[in-house]
Amino acid sequence: MAEAIAFYKTKLGFTLDWKYEDRLAGVSRDQTVLFLDLVTEGPLHPVRVWLNLYSIAEVVGLHDDWQRAGVLIIASPEQKPWGLFEFIAEDCAGNTFRVYYDTESPPVDGLGEAPPNRR
Numbered sequence: 001m002a003e004a005i006a007f008y009k010t011k012l013g014f015t016l017d018w019k020y021e022d023r024l025a026g027v028s029r030d031q032t033v034l035f036l037d038l039v040t041e042g043p044l045h046p047v048r049v050w051l052n053l054y055s056i057a058e059v060v061g062l063h064d065d066w067q068r069a070g071v072l073i074i075a076s077p078e079q080k081p082w083g084l085f086e087f088i089a090e091d092c093a094g095n096t097f098r099v100y101y102d103t104e105s106p107p108v109d110g111l112g113e114a115p116p117n118r119r
Helices: 002-010 056-068
Strands: 015-020 024-029 032-037 048-052 072-079 084-090 096-102
Touching: 002 015, 002 024, 002 032, 056 072, 056 084, 056 096
Parallel strands: 048 096
Antiparallel strands: 015 024, 024 032, 072 084, 084 096
8 A cells, every 4th residue: 555655646646635554545636536445355456547637638738747757658648539538557556547538528517518617
């Protein structure tokens, strides 16, 4: 857990919000909150985390931040034929992040309108 927390803080730019023993922790970056859960048994390791950002510029910016920090980038940012602009990165435990912006589906809130930050 200590290695994961250090990686998320120093490489991915997250802040440690809380920790419970050496099994569970909460980290955040801007409005993104993640829980780190130490899994020692079962089929949950490694996993892929999908991060849906609000623009292509945010995807590129996060890619650039993580690349400068030395995070392993598996796939560079690019527009995919399935309608996502995305890149893929890997953390210190082999878990991967698909960081994307949906370029084809109109963003909606519960009322069928684009949220203010996506208009």
